[in-house]
Amino acid sequence: MEIIISSTYEEMSKAAAKAVAELLNSKPNAVLGLPTGSTPIGVYKELARMHKSEGLDFSRVTTFNLDEYVGLKKDHPQSYHYFMHENLFKHINIPKQNVYIPSGTTDNYAAFCQWYERRIKECGGIDMQLLGIGSDGHIGFNEPSSSLGSRTRIKTLARPTIEDNARFFEKIEDVPIYAITMGVGTIFEARKIVFLANGANKADAVAKAIEGPVTSMITASALQLHPDVTAYLDRAAAGKLTMIDYYEWVQAKGPGAPKQ
Numbered sequence: 001m002e003i004i005i006s007s008t009y010e011e012m013s014k015a016a017a018k019a020v021a022e023l024l025n026s027k028p029n030a031v032l033g034l035p036t037g038s039t040p041i042g043v044y045k046e047l048a049r050m051h052k053s054e055g056l057d058f059s060r061v062t063t064f065n066l067d068e069y070v071g072l073k074k075d076h077p078q079s080y081h082y083f084m085h086e087n088l089f090k091h092i093n094i095p096k097q098n099v100y101i102p103s104g105t106t107d108n109y110a111a112f113c114q115w116y117e118r119r120i121k122e123c124g125g126i127d128m129q130l131l132g133i134g135s136d137g138h139i140g141f142n143e144p145s146s147s148l149g150s151r152t153r154i155k156t157l158a159r160p161t162i163e164d165n166a167r168f169f170e171k172i173e174d175v176p177i178y179a180i181t182m183g184v185g186t187i188f189e190a191r192k193i194v195f196l197a198n199g200a201n202k203a204d205a206v207a208k209a210i211e212g213p214v215t216s217m218i219t220a221s222a223l224q225l226h227p228d229v230t231a232y233l234d235r236a237a238a239g240k241l242t243m244i245d246y247y248e249w250v251q252a253k254g255p256g257a258p259k260q
């Protein structure tokens, strides 16, 4: 895993956005996997800026979002549909029909999940999957104990996740307890993974994900088995990594390393 540590959230967001832009410049019809949460907002802001001032083109891009709350309509202010529209899609030139987000209101979840998996394959698979991490180490809504081979399905949220996400709702009872999420196995099939984390409250989960054993109790730890992951961290989120000196040494020496 390549680990890039930035001194600020802005710097981290710009570095990750640059990786997305490089992909889109070399493959204008790339398929992106996208997360929600506060972590990727800086990346989305930077992508919107690049679209506006540098002409970064999304007209042939396809996106698949990781997850959605069960029971929230698309126009609910806390739905991930709404979040994506407000934070990214309304600022770029992506055609509406190229945007896929799991439905939180289908009347047949099993069929929807199968269709979602099939659409990802029909679109050629995900070229780059962006990911945040929950404080309990989850990716998407793959809570601790999720199968590392899991596919898109309904998950019951764990208590720490409900508590973390309560800040966006009026009261904790309003937080949905079910979500539809891509599985760890689905995420794992992306060709490249961009893993993002900022803030001291993520330091424990980040250390377990990157340096701990691979375990379904920290579903992000499955990323250790993926051949192409870059982790973009700010200094606070990197604060509990035991090998931080090494990662910074590699980062500093990187540009001078022999070409492979």
Ligand code: GLP
Pocket: 035, 036, 037, 038, 039, 040, 066, 067, 131, 132, 133, 134, 135, 138, 139, 140, 141, 161
């Ligand atoms: C939710 C989302 C995850 C996200 C996590 C962390 O659980 N399903 O995809 O990574 O929140 O969110 P935040 O970035 O706000 O800390």
